Amino acid sequence: MAAPMKRGSNVALTREIPSLRGVVLGVKLVSAEPVLIDNLVVATILCDSSSKALSNEHFVFFNQLNSPELSVTQLARVVGEDTEQVEIDLSAVPTDVHRIVVVTYINEGNAVRRSLGQLREATVRVLNLADNTELVRSENLAPALKTETGLALGELYRHEGGWKFKVIGQGYANGIRAMAADFGVSL
Amino acid sequence: MNVAAPDNAPSRDDLPWLRRRTTRTPSRPNPPQRAAELDLSADSRTHTTTTAQASRPDQTHLAPSGSLDLSEQVPLLSAIQAGADPTSRRSDGRDRFGTTRTSNGLPTILTTKRPLVTLTRVQSGVGALTFKAVLSESVGDLRLGCAYQLVSGQSSVTQTSGPRATPRGSRRPVIFTSGERFEALTIDLAQSRELERLIVYAYSESGAALNWDGTLVVQTYGGARVELPLRRDPSAGVLVPLSLYNIDGEFVLRSEQSIIGGSIREATASFGFDRISWLNDHTPLI
Numbered sequence: 001m002a003a004p005m006k007r008g009s010n011v012a013l014t015r016e017i018p019s020l021r022g023v024v025l026g027v028k029l030v031s032a033e034p035v036l037i038d039n040l041v042v043a044t045i046l047c048d049s050s051s052k053a054l055s056n057e058h059f060v061f062f063n064q065l066n067s068p069e070l071s072v073t074q075l076a077r078v079v080g081e082d083t084e085q086v087e088i089d090l091s092a093v094p095t096d097v098h099r100i101v102v103v104t105y106i107n108e109g110n111a112v113r114r115s116l117g118q119l120r121e122a123t124v125r126v127l128n129l130a131d132n133t134e135l136v137r138s139e140n141l142a143p144a145l146k147t148e149t150g151l152a153l154g155e156l157y158r159h160e161g162g163w164k165f166k167v168i169g170q171g172y173a174n175g176i177r178a179m180a181a182d183f184g185v186s187l
Numbered sequence: 188m189n190v191a192a193p194d195n196a197p198s199r200d201d202l203p204w205l206r207r208r209t210t211r212t213p214s215r216p217n218p219p220q221r222a223a224e225l226d227l228s229a230d231s232r233t234h235t236t237t238t239a240q241a242s243r244p245d246q247t248h249l250a251p252s253g254s255l256d257l258s259e260q261v262p263l264l265s266a267i268q269a270g271a272d273p274t275s276r277r278s279d280g281r282d283r284f285g286t287t288r289t290s291n292g293l294p295t296i297l298t299t300k301r302p303l304v305t306l307t308r309v310q311s312g313v314g315a316l317t318f319k320a321v322l323s324e325s326v327g328d329l330r331l332g333c334a335y336q337l338v339s340g341q342s343s344v345t346q347t348s349g350p351r352a353t354p355r356g357s358r359r360p361v362i363f364t365s366g367e368r369f370e371a372l373t374i375d376l377a378q379s380r381e382l383e384r385l386i387v388y389a390y391s392e393s394g395a396a397l398n399w400d401g402t403l404v405v406q407t408y409g410g411a412r413v414e415l416p417l418r419r420d421p422s423a424g425v426l427v428p429l430s431l432y433n434i435d436g437e438f439v440l441r442s443e444q445s446i447i448g449g450s451i452r453e454a455t456a457s458f459g460f461d462r463i464s465w466l467n468d469h470t471p472l473i
Contacts, residue, residue, distance in 0.1 A: 034358075035358070035359075038359050038377070039377055041313075041377060056307055056308075056309045057308075059309055061312060061313075062312065062380065063308045063309075063311060063312025063313075063376075063379055063380060063436045064308040064309065064312065064436060107313065107314060107375075107376065107377035108314060108315070109314060109315040109373075109374075109375030109376050109377045109378070110315070110359070110360065110363065110373070110375050176313060176314070180313075180409075185309065186291070186309075186409060187309060187310065187313055187314065187407065187408050187409025187410075
């Protein structure tokens with residue numbers, strides 16, 4: 001297997017595999033702290049060319065498992081070893097979607113405060129939707145995190161008529177509020 | 188008809204649920220094109236042509252769907268597929284499907300004439316939803332509580348005079364009370380899928396008559412506000428200002444504004460919460 005991808009590195013998925021029709025983004029989050037794991041949410045945002053979500057319905061997470069045109073689907077129950085899996089049918093992605101960003105954040109629904117510094121592992125990998133084979137995998141993004149409560153893991157983006165995947169690994173001190181402002185999602 | 192073996196059969200890319208790796212509810216295809224050749228006298232040659240067209244990938248979404256097609260929902264679905272923005276609002280705060288949404292900046296005031304507001308799935312699933320009774324001292328010892336039913340079937344109440352969090356004993360409560368300056372109830376929206384419905388009620392801890400006044404404020408994580416007046420003639424009893432139903436992931440808030448002259452047990456039972464075991468009229472068993 002190839003070496004894990006570093007932060008900021010990218011790979012031209014459809015150029016390497018011209019037959020690629022769809023991918024699965026698998027996110028794995030591991031921590032010894034159960035309160036943190038309970039409140040971690042994975043979301044996928046379909047963004048236009050200016051990196052803003054097309055609408056609030058293009059914020060795919062556990063309470064909205066599909067984008068409106070069904071191109072992006074988060075599985076209610078994962079197939080395999082990931083914490084969450086998001087299936088993306090590349091040919092069904094609307095043409096005005098340029099980036100598909102997968103993020104994680106701590107839901108601050110109760111008084112308990114946690115941070116992503118307590119994560120032991122945070123990786124994102126890309127599988128071929130057709131046969132479940134792993135194409136690429138990111139390095140462990142967890143060691144660089146401290147007090148952040150949000151993390152942009154990786155993104156698929158259009159490039160010269162195809163799709164590339166990039167490992168982002170950028171933390172957000174202000175969690176989902178900061179990410180929602182960044183990606184134009186109105187909470 | 189030539190049926191290919193499973194090993195070398197061509198993959199079907201026209202059925203969205205087959206593209207996924209799990210069993211899933213089929214999405215509803217576009218309405219069938221009620222073409223002129225639907226007449227019963229059509230000979231087998233015409234039939235073959237239709238089938239051939241249907242198997243072309245660019246045509247398949249026009250193919251007649253199964254019997255699950257609910258035709259009255261089709262315009263709605265095709266409006267979404269046509270790329271219409273379902274979040275666009277008309278001037279009265281309703282979106283194009285007639286659903287009232289919260290608006291930015293302005294609070295949504297629920298009245299008997301305009302009793303409903305629907306939160307989006309993002310508003311119903313990110314952060315927390317807080318109910319707060321904003322009152323002056325003159326009202327009396329007003330306390331806030333809610334009767335809830337979870338998807339698991341579990342049903343009970345959460346209130347300031349106990350139990351203060353639910354499910355009781357859970358390290359991760361779905362609903363909990365917090366009283367700082369004002370009485371408040373909070374729903375942890377990371378668990379919004381657990382919640383089926385609830386009613387919010389206001390009561391006097393001592394059972395005395397209250398000078399009903401003030402406002403129940405519902406606040407989303409993003410800061411949108413829904414407000415309900417609590418103003419009434421002074422009386423004893425339990426006031427149910429609001430109900431909440433989780434409709435397919437969207438929280439629908441409804442102004443109820445009914446006062447029930449009796450106990451919390453009677454008030455919750457009158458809203459159909461009949462699966463709660465009680466210690467006495469004001470205290471549930473769990």
